[in-house]
Amino acid sequence: MFNPIHMTITREQIKKYAVASGDFNPIHTDPEAAKKAGLPECIAHGMLIMALGSRTLNEWGVSSLASYDARFLAMTYPDEPLVFRGEWIDEKLGKGKLTVENEAGEVKMKGTFIAG
Amino acid sequence: MTKEKVELYRYTHRIEEEKVQAFKEAIYLNDSNSEIPATYATVIDFQGGMSFEKLTDLLTFDPSCVLHGSQQYEYRKPIYIGDNIEAVVFLIGKTTKKGMTFAKLETEYNRDGETVLVSRSTVIEQKGVTHV
Numbered sequence: 096m097f098n099p100i101h102m103t104i105t106r107e108q109i110k111k112y113a114v115a116s117g118d119f120n121p122i123h124t125d126p127e128a129a130k131k132a133g134l135p136e137c138i139a140h141g142m143l144i145m146a147l148g149s150r151t152l153n154e155w156g157v158s159s160l161a162s163y164d165a166r167f168l169a170m171t172y173p174d175e176p177l178v179f180r181g182e183w184i185d186e187k188l189g190k191g192k193l194t195v196e197n198e199a200g201e202v203k204m205k206g207t208f209i210a211g
Numbered sequence: 212m213t214k215e216k217v218e219l220y221r222y223t224h225r226i227e228e229e230k231v232q233a234f235k236e237a238i239y240l241n242d243s244n245s246e247i248p249a250t251y252a253t254v255i256d257f258q259g260g261m262s263f264e265k266l267t268d269l270l271t272f273d274p275s276c277v278l279h280g281s282q283q284y285e286y287r288k289p290i291y292i293g294d295n296i297e298a299v300v301f302l303i304g305k306t307t308k309k310g311m312t313f314a315k316l317e318t319e320y321n322r323d324g325e326t327v328l329v330s331r332s333t334v335i336e337q338k339g340v341t342h343v
Contacts (some may be wrong), residue, residue: 108237115230115237117257120277132276141279142253146238149249153240163249164283211286 097155097181102147104139106173112143134170141167144177144204148193151179152208157191161211171195171203216317219269221299222260228292230254246289250282252320252330255296270305270314272336280313280333288327290320297321303331312336 113124118140121128129137145165152160171177181193189210195203231247234254257263267274290296303315313335320328 112237115233116253118253118263119257120263121275122277128275142250142282143238145282146234146248146250146253150238150240152249153242160249160284160286162283162285164281166281167279 100151100154100179102177102179103174104143104147104171104177106137109137109139109143109173112140112146116140116142118142136172139171139173141165141171141204144171144195145206148179148195148204148206151181152193155181157208157210159211161189161209163206163208165204165206167204169201169203171197177203217302219300219302219316220261220265221297223295223297224255224259226251226255226290226292226294226296230258231292245292247291249284249286251290252284252298252318252328255298255320256318256330259296259298261298261300266334270302270334270336272312272314272334273338276336276338278335278337280335282333283331285329285331287329288322288325290322290327294322296327310338 109123113119122132122134123137123140126137148165149163176198177195179193179195181191184190184192191208193206193208197203226247231251234248234251240248264274267277299319301317303317305312305314313333316332316334318330319326
């Protein structure tokens with residue numbers, strides 16, 4: 096088990112990620128567009144959560160990857176405290192998993208990786 | 212339902228240092244590595260030619276309700292700043308059920324004719340979405 100890492104994504108970070116990535120799906124940055132899509136407010140990009148997951152893997156000492164998979168299971172809202180948890184499934188094979196959830200235990204992302 | 216692998220689009224993108232740096236800053240990643248971060252292919256896509264508008268247009272998705280369901284990366288060779296990458300996007304399948312349309316995409320990222328990265332993703336069109 097790796098040390099859990101706590102993070103909170105701000106609206107500013109979502110905007111910064113939209114500009115850096117070029118992903119301008121309006122549900123991430125335009126509150127009106129988010130409402131039109133049936134959301135209470137803008138949501139973080141799933142790819143931002145996945146990118147932060149890869150940074151977390153770095154912090155856990157997994158610096159090189161052969162594969163990295165993610166399923167996005169729930170919306171992530173700005174200022175929602177998140178915890179990134181990870182563990183080896185088979186350390187010998189370099190296979191591990193990563194889960195991102197909020198404080199209430201709602202799972203936002205489930206990922207697996209193979210170090211390489 | 213589409214079953215065969217159909218080439219949807221292809222584009223080229225040069226990995227530029229300032230864009231890699233901006234991406235790292237957006238995810239608070241502090242390193243001086245010249246290798247791109249693990250999920251940087253999203254920049255190759257969105258800034259290389261597969262913009263959000265282009266993607267929804269090619270999939271005939273309503274851009275107001277598009278979600279990302281899953282993402283997989285298979286890393287074959289490291290990609291570095293300065294590399295020229297050609298991305299070839301294939302539509303693997305498109306299914307509609309209960310008002311949701313699921314499109315499965317596979318993208319091959321090639322450098323000098325060699326596939327260095329493969330991405331597989333599911334993109335969802337969901338009207339009046341309340342959860343992923």
